[in-house]
Amino acid sequence: MNLQKKKEHPKVKSQLHPRSQHRQRYNFNALIKSAPELATFVAPNKYGDESVDFFNPKAVLALNKALLKHHYGVEFWEIPEHYLCPPIPGRADYIHNIADLLKGNGSEIPKGNHIKGLDIGVGASCIYPIIGNYEYGWSFIGSDTNETAIASAKAIEQGNSKLKSNVEIRRQEQSNAFFRDILKPEEKVDFTMCNPPFHASLKDAEKASLKKLKNLKGRRPSKAVLNFGGQQNELWTKGGEARFVKDMIYESRHFSEQCFWFTSLISKETTLKPTYKIFEKVKAKEVKTITMGQGQKISRFIAWTFLSEQEQKAWISKRW
Numbered sequence: 001m002n003l004q005k006k007k008e009h010p011k012v013k014s015q016l017h018p019r020s021q022h023r024q025r026y027n028f029n030a031l032i033k034s035a036p037e038l039a040t041f042v043a044p045n046k047y048g049d050e051s052v053d054f055f056n057p058k059a060v061l062a063l064n065k066a067l068l069k070h071h072y073g074v075e076f077w078e079i080p081e082h083y084l085c086p087p088i089p090g091r092a093d094y095i096h097n098i099a100d101l102l103k104g105n106g107s108e109i110p111k112g113n114h115i116k117g118l119d120i121g122v123g124a125s126c127i128y129p130i131i132g133n134y135e136y137g138w139s140f141i142g143s144d145t146n147e148t149a150i151a152s153a154k155a156i157e158q159g160n161s162k163l164k165s166n167v168e169i170r171r172q173e174q175s176n177a178f179f180r181d182i183l184k185p186e187e188k189v190d191f192t193m194c195n196p197p198f199h200a201s202l203k204d205a206e207k208a209s210l211k212k213l214k215n216l217k218g219r220r221p222s223k224a225v226l227n228f229g230g231q232q233n234e235l236w237t238k239g240g241e242a243r244f245v246k247d248m249i250y251e252s253r254h255f256s257e258q259c260f261w262f263t264s265l266i267s268k269e270t271t272l273k274p275t276y277k278i279f280e281k282v283k284a285k286e287v288k289t290i291t292m293g294q295g296q297k298i299s300r301f302i303a304w305t306f307l308s309e310q311e312q313k314a315w316i317s318k319r320w
Helices: 028-034 036-041 057-072 088-103 127-136 147-158 202-217 240-255 269-282 309-319
Strands: 116-120 139-144 167-171 189-194 259-266 286-294 297-305
Touching: 028 036, 028 057, 036 057, 057 088, 057 127, 088 127, 088 189, 088 259, 088 286, 088 297, 116 127, 127 139, 139 147, 147 167, 240 259, 240 269, 240 297, 259 269, 269 286, 269 297
Parallel strands: 116 139, 116 189, 139 167, 189 259
Antiparallel strands: 259 297, 286 297
């Protein structure tokens, strides 16, 4: 094997959240010890560093299983073929930044299962409830419209003793609803989170996948292979993320007293300007954009609340 000049890597991935367990480079010896099946996929890359082939969906899946077992004590984690296999470090960053959002100007992050989140589009992987429960002890409602994803998330919840009493998976029967028929009357959650379908069509999703794979392989692949998987409802929707988030914000008005912070990931910076105009229309009391750095990519999420400053203090006093 002809190795290229050894690549210098920073010891710490400083762009990740300070509390992230993923700021160090992957320790493959430790990961393989936790999940021996990963060993099949680990080999030196062109620089002589141990790595996995991120072009290979099976390798990505094996790495994720090892990361979840090693860092989060996950006892069981399987997802159906062709369903979204989430990049764990980025998902963890969303959770850690929500913790900072809840902390606000207080001295401590609210922890424990009395703090409840709603994960809109929990997916087959159930990833946000796993990380949020492990890191902060939070409880979760996970909703999804896809039957297979629901069955998979429920199996993960049932297959992990800590999740059984802290995660509830609910089927969203209406494809155009977010909170309706999921949040029960008088039920309150401290935050919502969502990883929207970013693309407006299959063509857009494949185009983005080709670009990502070109970055991974250093050359343009002939075919779009979704190495992290994904179903239609996970990757694209009519109108793309802008339409999806717009509809979510309008619906959130009707649940203004049942949630402290509504949040959603935003993939494209161009989505922010029209979204902030919607916040003006719905008269949100406070809106924030929180940026997150992950590798070469900058990601972000928006957070909004309809609670006044006085109502926020009352919420914290009563629930936290």
